[in-house]
Amino acid sequence: MLLIDYEIKKYKRSKHMRIRVLAGGRVVVSAPRRTPLFLIEQFVASQSNWIALARAKMLNVAPLQRLGSTEEYNKNKKEALRVFTARLLELNVNYHFSYKRVSVRNQKTRWGSCSKTGTLSFSYRLLFLPPEVRDYVLVHELCHTKEMNHSRRFWELVSQTVPNYKVLRRKLNGFNKI
Numbered sequence: 001m002l003l004i005d006y007e008i009k010k011y012k013r014s015k016h017m018r019i020r021v022l023a024g025g026r027v028v029v030s031a032p033r034r035t036p037l038f039l040i041e042q043f044v045a046s047q048s049n050w051i052a053l054a055r056a057k058m059l060n061v062a063p064l065q066r067l068g069s070t071e072e073y074n075k076n077k078k079e080a081l082r083v084f085t086a087r088l089l090e091l092n093v094n095y096h097f098s099y100k101r102v103s104v105r106n107q108k109t110r111w112g113s114c115s116k117t118g119t120l121s122f123s124y125r126l127l128f129l130p131p132e133v134r135d136y137v138l139v140h141e142l143c144h145t146k147e148m149n150h151s152r153r154f155w156e157l158v159s160q161t162v163p164n165y166k167v168l169r170r171k172l173n174g175f176n177k178i
Contacts, residue, residue, distance in 0.1 A: 004044055004051055010035065017043050021054035021174070057174065073106040073124055080104045080124040088120070088138055094161050097145045111137045111172065114144035129175060135161075136168040 006019075006027035014032040017040065021027055031040055044051070081104045088102060100118035107113075107123040114120055120141050126134050139161050147154035158165050 004048060006044055008037075008040060019044065019047055019051065021051060021057075025055040027051055027055070054174065070106070076124045076127055077104050080122070080127040083127060084122050084138065087135065088142060091135065091139055091161060092142060095142065095146070095157070097142055099142070099145050112141040114141045114148070116148065118145060120145070129172070133168050133172050133175070136165055136172065140165075 004027060006029050009028060009030050010033045011030060012033045014030055016032070017035065018030045019027065020030070027044075029040055029044060031043075081102065084104065085102050088099075098118065099114075099120050101120070103119060103121045104124050105121055107121070107125075110123065111126055112120065112122045122137070122141070126137055129137075136158075139158055143154055143157040146157060155165070162168060
């Protein structure tokens, strides 16, 4: 049996257990607040093969860990804005959606967001992700200018340009909390 070192986070509003493997191979198990420890241990044991594979993949993510300092943000902000703005123009050819402006921020908990006023904001860290994952985030936020929710209509809009969005979304989750 494989011994796995993991951190447990319990949340009042959680309904299901979830495992995330973060950069550096750290394993975090999220669970509803009242979940007994033996159930969490069983869940982790049942997912041990997946955890081992995910840890191996995360070894390729390590260079992104250094990102986040103000210096790195200032160094990459202009390039990120240039790349994201140009790519949004290309991707929007499929939709013809309107948005007011694009901003690049040093966000640590979100890859992107769309405000009700039409501002698309992106973390500069997106610049360092694989292009297909970056495009997924750009399209995701672009589609929020039309559908400000995650309804079936929203996902249909996303799939027009990114038909494999489910695969890319899972891949993106592997980069979270970097």
